[in-house]
Amino acid sequence: MTARHEQIAAELRRAIQREEYAVGSRLPTETELATQYGVSRGTVRQAVAALTAEGLIGSRQGARRVVLARGRSQSFAELRSFAQWAQAMGRTATGHVISQQYxxxxxxxATRLQLPPGTPVLGVLRLRGLDGEPVLVERSVYADWISPAVAxxxxxxxxxxxxxxxxxxxxxxxxxxxxxxxAAGARDAALLAVRRTSPLLRxxxxxxxxxxxxxxxxxxxxRPDAVSFTVHNAIGHNALVRTTAG
Incomplete structure (x- = not known):
């Protein structure tokens, strides 16, 4: 059974995506939300914390929460798979292998996997979806030692x-x-249901x-309208490195 704070987080998430709370606007107070949903302020606080972790809302102590984004976001604060990220947001992830071959x-x-050139590796083209909507095309190459398990x-x-x-x-x-x-090529455009040359986030x-x-x-x-990425940094720790294109 889904916990009450997860249900509230899902309802608030949908409201933000429908722009009932526009980017830049403030959410109701914890007391108002607690009354609206018939729960304690602690339960509301848990729901709001989940949306804050997703990058949808921001807050500072003593201030009401502000909507930062409407789209789904993924933080690089920890390493998560696509499915793990989707599950944490209360979404349903899907995957389908379009093709795979050694x-x-x-x-x-060889450079990226630290293998001798010519070593048999497994290439997989996979389409990933979120709530039934295609959002990601993965072209993965697996090292020889793990390829049989993947296949x-x-x-x-x-x-x-x-x-x-x-x-x-x-x-x-x-x-x-x-x-x-x-820019989306013909195959990516067809898989993601976007126009050819549409910008994709790679x-x-x-x-x-x-x-x-x-x-x-x-x-x-x-698809850039489906997913965004966030990086949280500070004076003492900066996980983001800027490099020239290439």
Whole structure:
């Protein structure tokens, strides 16, 4: 059974997405929300904390919460798979393998996965959805040592990360992400139901185990109206690194 604070968070999330609370506007006070939903202020506080973690709202001590964004956002404060992120937001993630095949590691594959060129690796083209809506095209290349386990996974598996953990104990522990924009080609446009040359948010990533062994590298292309990313930094800690394009 879904907890009450999760239900309230879901209702507020939908209200923000419908622009009942526009970006820049303030949410009702905790007391007003508690009265509206017939719960304690503590329950409201839990619901609001979930939306704050998603980047939808912001607050400072003693002030009412302000709507920061209408879209779904993903923080880089921790490493999460697409399915884990969706679940944390109360969404339903889907996945479908369009194609997968082994191929000799290219120079780029070899560099990113720290393998000799020509090593057999598994390339997977996967379409990911959120609440039944296509939002992401993944082009992943898996290292030779994990490829057989990936190839055995059902093509409609919603979370490859969870399945690999269940089957092999593998933990995706570290990730490096490079974010830029790219125009949609014919295939991406068809898969994501957007116009050709539409801008897509591209995230190129390399994921490794706890001991730094590369598991996969991927070129992920998101519909920009479906997902945004947030990076929280401070004077003492800055997780965001700026580099020139390339």
């Amino acid at each position: 191929h000799p590691a290219t120079a780029e594959d 055995a996974i059902d093509p409609d598996c919603a979370s490859v990360t969870q399945r690999l953990y269940d089957d092999t104990g593998l933990v995706f522990a570290h990730g490096e992400h490079v974010i830029d924009a790219i 995230v190129r990533r390399v994921t490794t185990t706890h001991d730094g062994r590369p598991v996969e590298w991927s070129d992920d292309r998101y």
